[in-house]
Amino acid sequence: MMSEQGRILSLLLSGQFVCQVSDEEGWRFLKSRDNAAKLEPHLNVLNRTLASTAEGDVFFAAYLTLGDDERKVLTLQFQETASSLVPLVEWLLLVQQASESDMPVTMGNALRLNELQSVIEDTPAYAEQLEKISRYRIFNSTSMNLDGQLKQVFKRLTDMGYLIKPNSEKQIYLVTGKVEHLYEMIKFIDETESLSLSAQAEAAVQQGSLL
Amino acid sequence: MSQVLIQAGNRLLNALGRHSELIMQAYVNGSVKEADHSRKVLEQLVQLGVLWRPDPQSPLRLKNAVRALLEGSLQDDRSRTINTNITASLASLRTLAEHYKESLHHNRFNEAHAHMGDLTEHVYQLTESLTNSVRVLFGRINNEFGYVSSVEAKIRENELAQGQVSDLLQQLESFHFDELSELAGSNRELRHLLVVALQQSFSKAAQELSVVQARLLDLLGRFREFQGRTRLLKGFLLHMEQQPDFTPGNYPALSQVPVLFNQSASLLAPAAADVNQVEHEADYQMIVSNLTDIHRRKPDEESHKAAQEIEVAEQGSVSLEKDPIHQAVDDYFCDVIDSGQPKSALEYFAEHALDFDQEVWIYQVIGGYQSLDENDKQFFALDAAGQPDKTFTGNFYINDVTLGLR
Numbered sequence: 001m002m003s004e005q006g007r008i009l010s011l012l013l014s015g016q017f018v019c020q021v022s023d024e025e026g027w028r029f030l031k032s033r034d035n036a037a038k039l040e041p042h043l044n045v046l047n048r049t050l051a052s053t054a055e056g057d058v059f060f061a062a063y064l065t066l067g068d069d070e071r072k073v074l075t076l077q078f079q080e081t082a083s084s085l086v087p088l089v090e091w092l093l094l095v096q097q098a099s100e101s102d103m104p105v106t107m108g109n110a111l112r113l114n115e116l117q118s119v120i121e122d123t124p125a126y127a128e129q130l131e132k133i134s135r136y137r138i139f140n141s142t143s144m145n146l147d148g149q150l151k152q153v154f155k156r157l158t159d160m161g162y163l164i165k166p167n168s169e170k171q172i173y174l175v176t177g178k179v180e181h182l183y184e185m186i187k188f189i190d191e192t193e194s195l196s197l198s199a200q201a202e203a204a205v206q207q208g209s210l211l
Numbered sequence: 212m213s214q215v216l217i218q219a220g221n222r223l224l225n226a227l228g229r230h231s232e233l234i235m236q237a238y239v240n241g242s243v244k245e246a247d248h249s250r251k252v253l254e255q256l257v258q259l260g261v262l263w264r265p266d267p268q269s270p271l272r273l274k275n276a277v278r279a280l281l282e283g284s285l286q287d288d289r290s291r292t293i294n295t296n297i298t299a300s301l302a303s304l305r306t307l308a309e310h311y312k313e314s315l316h317h318n319r320f321n322e323a324h325a326h327m328g329d330l331t332e333h334v335y336q337l338t339e340s341l342t343n344s345v346r347v348l349f350g351r352i353n354n355e356f357g358y359v360s361s362v363e364a365k366i367r368e369n370e371l372a373q374g375q376v377s378d379l380l381q382q383l384e385s386f387h388f389d390e391l392s393e394l395a396g397s398n399r400e401l402r403h404l405l406v407v408a409l410q411q412s413f414s415k416a417a418q419e420l421s422v423v424q425a426r427l428l429d430l431l432g433r434f435r436e437f438q439g440r441t442r443l444l445k446g447f448l449l450h451m452e453q454q455p456d457f458t459p460g461n462y463p464a465l466s467q468v469p470v471l472f473n474q475s476a477s478l479l480a481p482a483a484a485d486v487n488q489v490e491h492e493a494d495y496q497m498i499v500s501n502l503t504d505i506h507r508r509k510p511d512e513e514s515h516k517a518a519q520e521i522e523v524a525e526q527g528s529v530s531l532e533k534d535p536i537h538q539a540v541d542d543y544f545c546d547v548i549d550s551g552q553p554k555s556a557l558e559y560f561a562e563h564a565l566d567f568d569q570e571v572w573i574y575q576v577i578g579g580y581q582s583l584d585e586n587d588k589q590f591f592a593l594d595a596a597g598q599p600d601k602t603f604t605g606n607f608y609i610n611d612v613t614l615g616l617r
Contacts, residue, residue: 003431010479012477013475013477013478013479014477014478015474015475015476015477015478039498046478047475048475048478051470051473051474053470053471057390060474060475061474062470062475063473063474063475066468066473070475071463071464071468073475073476074463074468074472074473074474075310075461075463076290077463077472077474077476078461078462078463081472082458082459085447086448086451089444089447089448090448092444093445093448095443096441096444098324100360101360101363102360102361102362102472103443104269104440104444105438105439106437106440121569154220181307181471183440183443185471185472186443186444186447187443188469188471190447192459192460193459193460193463195446195447195450196446197442197443197445197446197447197449197450198442198443198446199446200446200450201441201442201443201445201446201449202442204445204449
């Protein structure tokens with residue numbers, strides 16, 4: 001049997017995000033400063049350190065010092081992330097619009113696949129959008145019908161760690177903290193590149209209302 | 212007077228009961244469809260003050276008092292009005308208290324009693340309206356303004372509620388308990404009403420309102436965050452549409468890589484099985500037995516066919532020798548069979564001058580007899596010679612055994 005400490009250490013070392021949704025016990029463990037300090041030496045041996053984003057809601061392992069090899073890994077990872085941003089954002093907006101409350105997708109949300117599917121089926125615009133999203137390389141769906149596309153998209157998102165499926169029999173997915181990480185990344189890009197994305201969206205809405 | 216009042220009240224309540232459908236329709240829809248009901252009924256309800264017509268062109272609507280009654284009893288979260296007019300109520304309380312004191316002073320007890328009743332009613336009305344206001348606010352918070360759908364509308368509703376809370380808090384400041392207690396003087400009943408009852412509801416309301424305010428601010432923050440997120444996502448898509456070739460800078464190449472993009476690669480691979488670990492043997496066995504399909508590699512036959520010299524030699528023989536005492540017991544049995552006469556073990560022992568311990572010998576004979584199989588045992592009889600213990604019954608000392616043929 002592995003201790004809780006060992007379990008969480010191996011989670012972190014295998015590159016997973018630990019949040020309240022994906023692993024509540026582990027998250028609570030890491031929340032305690034003492035426990036985190038206990039893990040740190042183990043991580044440091046392997047040139048890793050405990051990092052958190054989204055105001056401490058998500059934990060993951062980051063490199064302690066960056067050599068050429070590490071930079072290579074990070075660059076590769078970043079290119080992948082950057083190329084998958086558009087599909088992910090489109091998916092987030094689709095889910096938000098198709099859900100009744102029009103609330104953005106956040107950590108801990110429960111997404112019911114059946115409800116989502118019926119809304120998307122009834123709205124041709126959403127169905128088109130879904131088809132477009134499912135054709136992106138990261139989702140890579142070849143299915144012609146909506147059901148298959150939606151399932152493939154959700155499956156891929158689960159593989160990538162954005163969603164978890166607590167009960168394998170039910171088509172209910174929970175949004176993990178990795179989505180918060182995604183928001184943070186977009187926010188960061190927005191600020192660094194000074195894109196003022198919010199202002200752009202606002203301006204577009206106002207122009208729309210004038211028309 | 213009171214008889215008339217009671218009759219009028221009964222008439223009103225009966226009318227409400229009789230026309231409940233009409234009234235509920237008016238409550239839900241906001242106005243009455245006059246074409247669906249007889250003119251007489253409508254006129255009666257207008258006369259009783261249940262319905263009214265705000266201006267000649269508009270349809271009949273429910274009077275506010277009836278609407279408030281329904282909202283209060285049904286705990287309908289559509290009601291968002293909050294009675295914040297505490298100052299006026301306090302002023303009327305003060306006046307009534309003065310009336311009461313004056314009539315007591317002039318010994319007009321009947322009048323005083325009536326004033327007291329009025330005053331009680333007013334005080335409880337005030338406390339009820341306070342708790343009601345707080346309840347309405349909490350109701351709205353609890354369903355997170357679920358009655359409006361868009362985040363913008365929620366933010367507006369939240370702002371309205373915050374305004375109401377601060378109004379209420381301002382009004383609560385107009386409670387001056389020192390003045391009230393002075394007004395009540397030494398009169399026990401007045402003190403109970405004006406000081407105890409009011410103070411209790413005041414402190415409760417003030418406490419709950421502070422909680423409400425905190426929660427409202429919390430919610431507002433969340434709504435604003437939602438709004439910000441939606442804008443961020445939409446803005447990003449818009450940006451990507453306008454500049455499809457946009458790529459963010461290569462942040463990992465910066466000298467200080469932001470934590471967000473510093474995510475270490477997966478390091479752990481599954482461990483391998485250690486077949487020399489004895490403790491795991493059972494688990495391995497389980498795993499292997501659960502395999503449905505074993506992919507055996509075809510043995511590389513050629514490589515194992517190295518020439519080998521074959522040595523042919525005689526195998527060493529292994530002989531099993533019996534323990535001498537066993538041999539002796541076997542001999543003793545054979546002797547009895549040969550002679551056909553019973554013979555005691557010790558006699559045989561003395562005859563053959565055996566050199567074992569006597570007791571061991573007897574034990575071995577008994578053991579030899581017991582270890583025969585059932586068929587062989589039937590040929591022999593074993594008698595024990597000895598005497599019982601002198602002191603304790605049930606103990607029997609065996610000195611010798613006699614073996615004979617049956």
